[in-house]
Amino acid sequence: MKKISIIASALLAFSASTFAQTTWSVDKAHARLGYSITHMTLSENEGNFKSYDAKIKATKPDFSDATFEVSIDVNSINTDNEMRDKHLKSADFFDAEKYPTITFKSTSFKKVNGNQYKLTGDLTFHGVTKQVILNAVYNGTQENAQSKKMVAGFTISGSFKRKDFGFATEAPATMLGEDVKLRASGEFVKE
Template identity: 45%
Template sequence: MKKYILLAVIMLSALAANAQTTWTNDPQHSRLGFVVKHLMISEIDGRFSDFNATVITSKADYSDAKITLEAKVASINTDVTPRDNHLKSADFFDAEKYPTLTFKSTKLVKLNAKKGYIYGNLTFHGITKPIRLNAIFFGKIINPMNKQTTAGFQVTGVVKRSDYDLGPKFPEAMISNDVRIVANIEFSPNK
């Protein structure tokens, strides 16, 4: 009988070790931002105010993580309402026709305990392209406010707006072709 109990404990421990955990972003402490150069002399930044990011992993170091992100294009915010409305129009994102921006990871490559690359497919404006993003893991703590485990990450990268047919009427001398992505995200596991 003791053998069976020991076997059951070992099997349950193995299952628990491989159990998947789903982490979701904390909207109040997460930001999905971007930066473009304007007239080649200044930088303008903005963000998508309404987005959800999910990480599904069974490993504490996130090396097997599957990451998905969805942002509502209509939530674009550069703190200038006329510019935001123009960005939502058919000249740029065409938010009415293409209401969401999505990212789905395909592979993670760890460089060390805190840094790595996230490979995946970015879709917006009706176009999907593979991209590579840089990731920095800031650490994990128990949040004193809600008593939940919280992990912090920064994800950065560059996409070309021409790859997504975004604002083709506007030359690079007006708006840079390179769009820097800067996302700072706090995740907690779903309960």
């Protein structure tokens, strides 16, 4: 009877550790969070954010049950042009004083094929929250040779309609494209 109890305890401990939730935090030295939008129907204007936080939580090694949370400081916008950055922070565009943070919280992460997933979640941008569906690629997991910590890589892309979020509604499509394209890539370190 004692032997069965020991085996049952071991199996219970193994199953608890197998299904324990793990948190992964973005490694900002190896990540980029950016966007692009068409300008005057002629070119893609690109920008990124320098200050943000992103975490992934999962219990499965293939991340098929992962949840993603991202918080972005709007005032950290960077387009490599100080005058444009200042204008983008104004009420004409991001209105950073009124809406200082952009957030994303996933509601599902579903495998499509191989390492490709659909990432669905609530994007709060410019004071509006709407569901967006993004494409995600899980690039794998490996141990960092220097830190000896496990690292997972992801690339995420997608787009949304700027007017759905009340963003730059006065700008005609011939001046500013209707679609804001998102692209994020980076490494996440297991905590």
